[in-house]
Amino acid sequence: MGLGVALAAGGALLFGAPARSGEPQPLALAATWPQAERGSVPSKLPDGSEYSPGLFLDAKTSAGTAQSQDGHTLRLVLRQADGTLRELRKVPSxxxxxxxxxxxxxDALVWVESIDGKQQLWTGGLRHPARMLTADVGAMQFYDSQYDLVIADGTVHWVASGPGDQTEFRSVALAGGRVTITREAGTWALSAWPWAVDGQTSAxxxxxxxxxxxGRRIAVPSADRTxxxxxxxxxxxxxLNTDGYARMELSHPDGSARRKVAEGTxxxxxxxxxxLDRFEVLARIGPQSELSGNQELLIHDLKTRQTVxxxxxxxxxxxxAGVLWWSTGDQSSFIRNSLDLRTI
Structure with missing residues (x-):
């Protein structure tokens, strides 16, 4: 089980418990961060295509997949702040x-495409047509993280499963060329460059x-049942605390500055x-969750120690990459809302 799956499963279990009385109430977004830039994107483009953003460049500019109304075609598009669309790729779904x-x-988006189950790495942007960087990507591993692909110093980095219990750290220049591969025992994921973190399949x-x-290594806090x-x-x-509720703590990797961030459901x-080394993004069951299936979305600000x-x-x-987004509404009619945390 991957780390994200383990946390999600734990969250689902914890959400079954009733909320405890006396929990501090979060602050209102508009009053706490009035300067924060926000935006919204409808679920459909003007031509009726279903639109699913995969990356927000700011609160009002995004890149994502647009599916044709007949479901036969997929497009990768850039949707600019004024609603203008730039098509980067168009493929049979x-x-x-x-x-x-x-x-x-x-100007330089990078993404992964799949052909008959085989993956390719592509790039393109407003000023450059789409082109394939490489098909030599290995058994790519994604962890639903902003670091699944990392661009640093003109190079794209990713991880793939290697032989045995190994991770391959792979990279290729944005200009294209030969893929570089190094291997490390264990199951690793990329983090903020040039760091990687292990334990992706560990409970x-x-x-x-x-x-x-x-090559520097840092041992990080680890404990039983944590x-x-x-x-x-x-x-x-x-x-889990003694009452069976979630207890979430943060510290620096050396164990310093440890503090409780949240406790309860x-x-x-x-x-x-x-x-952004500052915002912990949380979710909990709210008054509308039973009807909508959605959750309350919260952010704990490590700088001010406030929850919003x-x-x-x-x-x-x-x-x-600095922008948080979420949907509101139901499956038949919804919008995606965005918040640029870099503007707080």
Whole structure:
């Protein structure tokens, strides 16, 4: 079981418990962060195509998949703040899986496509037509993280399963060329470059951070009956307290600055830990959850130690590169809302 799956399963179990009295109430978003940039995107484009954003470049600019009304075609498009669309790729949906792992900028997006179960790495943008970088991607591993693909110093990095109990760290230049491969024992994922974190298939989660540039290793906090996830700046430890409720704590990887972030009917909402080295994104069952199937979306600000209510009824919560987004409404009619955490 991967770390994200373990945390999600734990969250589902914990959400079954009733809310405890006396829990502090979160602050209102508009009053707490009035300067934060927000946006919204309808579920359909003007031509009626279903639109699923895979990356927000800011609160009002996104890249994602648009499916034709007949379901035969998939397009990768850039949707700009004024609603203007730029088509990057158009493929038969019967032959290819949806575009995945989008990252980068409007001028240099990178993503993964699949052909007959085989994956390829592509790039393109507003000023450059789409082109394939490489088909030599190995058995790519994704963890629903903003670091599934990492662009650093003109190079794209990712991980793949290697022979035996090994992870392959793979990379290729944005200009194209030969893929570089190094291997490491264990199951690793990329984090903020140049770091990687192990424990992706362990029930206890992470035990070690490794700097891929220098080889430096840092042992991170780990304990029985605790699931640990780490970035280079913060480690998140999730356990059960004596009452059977979730207890979520954060500390730096060396164990310093440890503090409780949340306790009760709460769980992590995204895979990444303490995004922007400041915001822990959480979810809990709210008054509308039984009817809608959605959750309350919360953010704990490590800088101010305040918890802010982002949405009382959020579904399909996602985060990439500074922007958080979620859906509101039902399956027949919904919108996706966005919040650029970099503007707080």
């Amino acid at each position: 019967a032959d290819r899986a949806p575009f995945a792992a989008l990252t980068g900028s409007a 206890r989660g992470a035990t070690t951070l490794r700097n891929l540039a220098t 699931v640990t996830a780490c970035s280079p700046a913060w480690c998140q430890m999730v356990s 709460v769980a992590t909402a995204i895979t990444d830990v303490a995004v 209510l982002i949405s009382p009824d959020a579904g399909n919560i996602a985060y990439r």
